[in-house]
Amino acid sequence: MLLIPCPWCGPRDEAEFHYGGQAHVAYPADPGALSDEEWARYLFFRDNPKGSFAERWSHSAGCRRWFNAVRDTATNEIHAVYRVGEPRPVTP
Amino acid sequence: MSPHAPGADLPEHPDRLWSATEPKASYDVVIVGAGGHGLATAYYLAKNHGITNVAVLERGWLAGGNMARNTTIIRSNYLWDESAGIYEHALKLWEGLEEELDYPLLFSQRGVLNLAHSLQDVRDSMRRVEANRLNGVDAEWLDPQQVKEVCPIVNVSPGVRYPVLGGTFQPRAGIAKHDHVAWGLARAAAALGVEFIEHCEVTGLQVRDGRVTGVETTRGTIAAGRVALCAAGHTSVVAATAGIDLPLQSHPLQALVSELLEPVHPTVVMSNAVHVYVSQAHKGELVMGAGIDAANSYRQRGAFHIIEQQMAAALELFPVFARAHVLRTWGGVVDVSPDASPIMGLTPVEGLYLNCGWGTGGFKATPGVGWCFAHTVANDEPHPLNAPFSLDRFVTGALVDEHGAAAVAH
Numbered sequence: 001m002l003l004i005p006c007p008w009c010g011p012r013d014e015a016e017f018h019y020g021g022q023a024h025v026a027y028p029a030d031p032g033a034l035s036d037e038e039w040a041r042y043l044f045f046r047d048n049p050k051g052s053f054a055e056r057w058s059h060s061a062g063c064r065r066w067f068n069a070v071r072d073t074a075t076n077e078i079h080a081v082y083r084v085g086e087p088r089p090v091t092p
Numbered sequence: 093m094s095p096h097a098p099g100a101d102l103p104e105h106p107d108r109l110w111s112a113t114e115p116k117a118s119y120d121v122v123i124v125g126a127g128g129h130g131l132a133t134a135y136y137l138a139k140n141h142g143i144t145n146v147a148v149l150e151r152g153w154l155a156g157g158n159m160a161r162n163t164t165i166i167r168s169n170y171l172w173d174e175s176a177g178i179y180e181h182a183l184k185l186w187e188g189l190e191e192e193l194d195y196p197l198l199f200s201q202r203g204v205l206n207l208a209h210s211l212q213d214v215r216d217s218m219r220r221v222e223a224n225r226l227n228g229v230d231a232e233w234l235d236p237q238q239v240k241e242v243c244p245i246v247n248v249s250p251g252v253r254y255p256v257l258g259g260t261f262q263p264r265a266g267i268a269k270h271d272h273v274a275w276g277l278a279r280a281a282a283a284l285g286v287e288f289i290e291h292c293e294v295t296g297l298q299v300r301d302g303r304v305t306g307v308e309t310t311r312g313t314i315a316a317g318r319v320a321l322c323a324a325g326h327t328s329v330v331a332a333t334a335g336i337d338l339p340l341q342s343h344p345l346q347a348l349v350s351e352l353l354e355p356v357h358p359t360v361v362m363s364n365a366v367h368v369y370v371s372q373a374h375k376g377e378l379v380m381g382a383g384i385d386a387a388n389s390y391r392q393r394g395a396f397h398i399i400e401q402q403m404a405a406a407l408e409l410f411p412v413f414a415r416a417h418v419l420r421t422w423g424g425v426v427d428v429s430p431d432a433s434p435i436m437g438l439t440p441v442e443g444l445y446l447n448c449g450w451g452t453g454g455f456k457a458t459p460g461v462g463w464c465f466a467h468t469v470a471n472d473e474p475h476p477l478n479a480p481f482s483l484d485r486f487v488t489g490a491l492v493d494e495h496g497a498a499a500v501a502h
Contacts, residue, residue, distance in 0.1 A: 036489075048427075
């Protein structure tokens with residue numbers, strides 16, 4: 001069970017949150033120009049590192065806002081949380 | 093009738109069945125991962141294709157990963173033709189495997205019930221029954237009373253929040269004892285010359301001029317003519333060392349067992365809507381599973397709220413379990429693909445073969461995977477049954493989308 005520090009509400013139980021997968025996946029700037037291969041990469045391929053991972057969470061049972069977190073998938077340690085639109089912070 | 097001690101008819105723990113060995117400098121085929129899939133692939137490589145200069149490398153101990161952590165359910169009642177093809181092939185192999193391996197796998201065709209709790213569930217389930225029959229897979233639709241006849245402890249009262257409106261039943265489905273499956277396959281493969289190297293983690297794939305040449309491991313470099321990946325949840329990590337990105341996400345999948353109970357549960361019951369699956373092991377534990385934890389993780393443990401939800405679901409379906417105690421909970425790391433179907437076949441690297449993405453359902457496919465993957469590795473081309481599961485389907489769009497069709501939620 002994760003204790004997730006919502007940037008607005010503070011540390012709350014994982015059960016209050018909804019997971020949104022990898023952060024910083026931008027919609028293609030020129031969708032019409034994409035090849036099938038590029039569409040496949042946009043739609044289906046996400047990073048799956050054993051280590052630091054920038055990901056999205058929504059505090060769905062609290063303030064209902066989305067934010068980003070950097071979590072280590074090998075240890076579940078959360079290194080940083082930050083607001084949508086902010087750059088990924090440098091973490092250890 | 094005298095009381096039947098749970099587990100009294102279990103076979104004795106076996107003597108040593110294989111020898112863990114020091115790695116040689118090179119092999120014709122290196123298999124990464126000594127779980128069920130790796131062991132079955134090694135066995136059929138040797139038996140069906142005469143390729144015996146094979147090493148199976150395992151970072152932990154033989155069959156100590158997901159093979160030791162699953163809920164042992166075997167079934168083939170998948171909706172789509174491609175899935176029915178490979179899972180039914182596996183089920184047919186299961187039906188002869190004890191005899192073939194000359195080893196007790198405790199394969200028990202006690203049937204699997206998939207319950208329906210809403211009108212849409214009922215319609216989807218009936219559709220799947222018809223699709224199964226068209227593919228030669230045994231399937232029946234049972235009304236609530238018939239569900240009760242198959243499994244008397246299921247609560248079919250209409251007064252609960254998610255009443256049982258019926259279920260599909262696959263009589264040939266069932267369970268096997270996972271440890272014995274691994275031991276039986278390992279013994280048979282070892283007798284044909286396959287070597288097992290435990291505590292040997294693959295840390296990198298060696299590629300030269302677009303062709304795999306070997307693996308780097310925690311016990312040194314091992315040359316290989318061909319490399320077959322059977323690393324389940326860690327496939328992304330291994331494949332990345334050869335520069336291959338995969339459409340996979342790794343998640344914890346939890347399971348638990350109760351204390352030993354008298355035989356009360358004669359079949360396997362699964363429910364998507366309330367999401368729990370339950371069987372009773374040969375020794376007497378209730379074995380329960382549910383869905384994956386939402387967040388990616390390589391930790392072999394998950395969040396407790398998943399267990400709470402699964403226990404709530406189990407209690408609604410089986411009020412008789414109310415006083416059972418949980419004995420143990422644990423997790424495995426499963427690799428889930430975007431269309432909830434496996435990825436099997438060739439890779440952009442020559443001589444490197446991919447078997448991954450089985451998500452929550454790899455155990456049931458074990459012999460079928462071994463059979464088809466061995467063919468793929470031996471012939472450098474997919475077996476017809478795993479051809480639909482190739483990596484390029486994510487580009488061509490020929491997805492085998494079993495989300496919502498697989499009779500289990502992912």
